[in-house]
Amino acid sequence: GVPQVVIVGRPNVGKSSIFNWLAGRRIAIVDDRPGVTRDRMSHLIEHEGRFFELVDTGGMGHQDEDNLTDDIENQIAFAIDSADVVLFVVDTRSGVATLDQEVAKRLRYLKAPVVCVANKTDDETFDGASEEFARLGHGRAVKVSTLQNRGRAVLINTLVGKL
Numbered sequence: 238g239v240p241q242v243v244i245v246g247r248p249n250v251g252k253s254s255i256f257n258w259l260a261g262r263r264i265a266i267v268d269d270r271p272g273v274t275r276d277r278m279s280h281l282i283e284h285e286g287r288f289f290e291l292v293d294t295g296g297m298g299h300q301d302e303d304n305l306t307d308d309i310e311n312q313i314a315f316a317i318d319s320a321d322v323v324l325f326v327v328d329t330r331s332g333v334a335t336l337d338q339e340v341a342k343r344l345r346y347l348k349a350p351v352v353c354v355a356n357k358t359d360d361e362t363f364d365g366a367s368e369e370f371a372r373l374g375h376g377r378a379v380k381v382s383t384l385q386n387r388g389r390a391v392l393i394n395t396l397v398g399k400l
């Protein structure tokens with residue numbers, strides 16, 4: 238079948254924004270309210286004759302303040318079963334969070350390659366801050382901003398290169 242690129246990451250880093258940005262249209266709900274269960278979003282993407290299915294699993298599980306990691310557990314479980322490439326999203330404006338470290342640790346046991354993506358790197362003044370994500374153990378992060386449309390071509394080329 239078509240290779241699956243599965244988006245994972247803690248809430249609010251911009252997973253759904255990246256999904257819509259790469260898909261080229263608004264499908265996933267951005268800034269979703271917690272506690273809302275909805276279906277997994279997927280979209281077929283073509284780049285220079287190569288195809289992959291992009292999947293946003295965020296917001297699938299029950300979410301509340303006491304159990305933020307429920308959602309992440311669902312994402313990781315789906316990635317373990319289905320991902321050919323994992324797109325691990327982090328947020329340059331907030332830096333390395335404890336939950337990012339948890340996700341990073343879990344992703345170390347996957348066979349699929351992991352591409353770390355530093356979203357919200359809105360302009361070059363944030364480029365230095367994005368370097369700190371290398372310590373999550375998944376290489377240097379690809380700097381992107383869905384808001385400012387930065388880094389889209391680099392990201393797609395990186396993903397296609399891992400298929």
Ligand code: GDP
Binds near residue numbers: 246385
């Ligand atoms: P998700 O919970 O990981 O799916 O995150 P969302 O896609 O719902 O985005 C969470 C918030 O981050 C929303 O308020 C978005 O508008 C905001 N956001 C997404 N991408 C960017 C970006 O590149 N720069 C900035 N500054 N904010 C962003």
Ligand code: MG
Binds near residue numbers: 253268295
């Ligand atoms: Mg989302």
